[in-house]
Amino acid sequence: MTIDRSERGATAAVIPALHDPTGGAPRLRAELNLGTVWDLPEWSAGPRSRRAELYEEIAAAGFQAVQGGDPARCADAGLSCTTFGVSRTSDGLGDQVRLWRDLGFEAATLHVGTGLEDHDTAVRLLADVVEVSGAVGLPLYVETHRATITQDIWRTVAFVAELPELRFNGDFSHWYTGLEMPYGDFDEKVGFLAPVFARTRYLHGRIGSPGCIQIDIGDDRDVEPDSVAHFRTMWTAAMRGFVASAVDGDVLPFAPELLPAGIHYARTVPDGAGGAREEGDRWTQALRLVAVAGECFADATAAEAAAS
DSSP states (O other): OOOOOGGGOOTTTTTTBBBOTTTSOOOOEEEEEEEGGGGGOOOOOOOOOOOOHHHHHHTTTTTTEEESSOOHHHHHOOOOEEEEEEEEESSTTTHHHHHHHTTTTEEEEEESSSSSSOOOHHHHHHHHHHHHHHHTTTEEEEEOTTTTSSSSSHHHHHHHHHHHOOOEEEEEEEHHHTTTTSOOOOOHHHHHTHHHHHHEEEEEEEOOOOOOOOOOOOOOOOOHHHHHHHHHHHHHHHHHHHHOOTTTTEEEEEEEEEOGGTTTTTTTTEESSSSSESSOOHHHHHHHHHHHHHHHHHHHHHHHHHHH
């Protein structure tokens, strides 16, 4: 296994919650994945600096945390800091997670495996994630992502049946587009995914369409693309799962992760001069998605209160 058994404690099989020691009601935390400001076009309203000013601008925009940033610079700007990584195998996972903890990161999202593993191998990899997270004391959230162990919704629900202690980073665009979730009975699929939503403790903010993983949704709720309603449904279900089990001080990060066209995420449109440009401003879209998430969290909180 990936860790020394002598490090195991009472929480070795439990992924710790992301918790604010100052307390307060369980809350949604606006976080920004730094991929959102990678290669922003010149016409974007977003920041371009990679120095301390970047973190100050992110904080000034209302974000409370950064994913993938420098913990020291985040702290100077009053921001919390999480990270992300890839764990194709369990080799070295314990050492990597200890390093993240010691550097000051509060949590990490993980791409686990390749998607080609047989069931037993996949379950062993996921069990290692749970064990390392509990032993090191750093929350590790398995990301729902293409080309990883969670690329298929049926398999992912099956993993939860064997490892109910798993916790997820819900990047639902990978399922929505990659598995074309609207093709067929969308509501049935949402119901099927209830065990995953109940265990989602981090959310990557991105909205896709049935044919494109990242779209611009505009800034007017009255004319939102059809898929936005589907993402509202999934995000609200995940937020209800968080609210249902959260205690005072628990935090649910919502981190827009809007990636550039150069790595095949942002759509491009003709720029009127014979070239192409990204269809929208990823920075202003990140702010829009945070607003949508806030509406979903209010709905989730009200629904959970009504049900209790």
